[in-house]
Amino acid sequence: MLRPPDASSVKLAERLSTSVGVGVVHATRAISPSLHEIVLHGVSALAGVPGNDVMLEVTHEGRPVRRRYSVRSVDRELDTLTLWIATHHDGAGATLARTVTEGTALDVVGPRGKIGLDELADWHLCIGDVSSLAAFYRLAESIEPPGRVVFIIEVDDPADALTPSLPEGLGVTGIFVDRDGRPRGTADGLLSGLAAFAFPPDDGHAYLFGEFGAMNVLRTALLDRGLSPEAISLKAFWRVGSANADHGEPDKTV
Numbered sequence: 001m002l003r004p005p006d007a008s009s010v011k012l013a014e015r016l017s018t019s020v021g022v023g024v025v026h027a028t029r030a031i032s033p034s035l036h037e038i039v040l041h042g043v044s045a046l047a048g049v050p051g052n053d054v055m056l057e058v059t060h061e062g063r064p065v066r067r068r069y070s071v072r073s074v075d076r077e078l079d080t081l082t083l084w085i086a087t088h089h090d091g092a093g094a095t096l097a098r099t100v101t102e103g104t105a106l107d108v109v110g111p112r113g114k115i116g117l118d119e120l121a122d123w124h125l126c127i128g129d130v131s132s133l134a135a136f137y138r139l140a141e142s143i144e145p146p147g148r149v150v151f152i153i154e155v156d157d158p159a160d161a162l163t164p165s166l167p168e169g170l171g172v173t174g175i176f177v178d179r180d181g182r183p184r185g186t187a188d189g190l191l192s193g194l195a196a197f198a199f200p201p202d203d204g205h206a207y208l209f210g211e212f213g214a215m216n217v218l219r220t221a222l223l224d225r226g227l228s229p230e231a232i233s234l235k236a237f238w239r240v241g242s243a244n245a246d247h248g249e250p251d252k253t254v
């Protein structure tokens, strides 16, 4: 029989006014040099809406901590949800993704997250790295044709440039920028990708999900290009040089 969630997970879900469950790893595989796909069974009710994420309980130096992962997709009939987890660094979440086996039970708290698709935007600009692909592709799948979406993504390896199958009638542009040995967390590569994109004249919305410092530089660049603050949604996913805190958020002190 499936174990109940840990008392700490139940308490956390109560405090966050969200739900808790135990997901069983149904499938796990590397889908690119830097990304692992984990399919969890039993917690599809926690998937929320496009843009939402779930918190997994993982072990860091012998104690339980939380790591947040955007939901890539959900299958309510099969009761599964899929996560894409970056594994090209050393961290508790990355280690879990690399080593977890089918049948493992994991505490899952969710849905979490406040950034959803801006339904009024004519075009959507998604800027980030491989850790943001799950969120961006689920958001893009929810755009009504003839909407437009542009992805500007920095990758370590050309094989990390995974592409989604999006609804017919959607205008899709993908700009994948090779990190090319630049230090992680520097914005130069993404800025050059952004420079290659001419803003259409109608209303757009930008989603910046990725490394804290790089995303803040990109936000300034978008403001300089004339996008209004309301048309920019930024979420720092991680921060170069420091582990995320036990609750899953990167340090946001400047």
Ligand SMILES: Cc1cc2nc3c(=O)[nH]c(=O)nc-3n(C[C@H](O)[C@H](O)[C@H](O)COP(=O)(O)OP(=O)(O)OC[C@H]3O[C@@H](n4cnc5c(N)ncnc54)[C@H](O)[C@@H]3O)c2cc1C
Residues within 6 Å of the ligand: 053, 067, 068, 069, 070, 071, 084, 085, 086, 087, 088, 089, 090, 091, 092, 093, 094, 095, 113, 130, 131, 132, 134, 135, 184, 235, 236, 237, 238, 239, 240, 241, 242, 243, 244, 245, 248, 249, 250
């Ligand atoms: C709302 C939200 C949604 C998220 N969704 C996803 C998602 O869908 N997929 C995903 O992979 N991540 C996602 N993240 C980021 C993920 O939760 C963090 O990267 C997390 O810190 C990874 O945990 P870790 O234990 O592996 O590494 P940590 O213990 O946090 O960090 C260890 C070291 O690795 C570095 N590091 C951490 N993450 C990365 C990275 N992505 N690339 C390079 N170096 C890194 C840190 O700077 C640190 O030096 C999300 C974060 C948030 C807040």
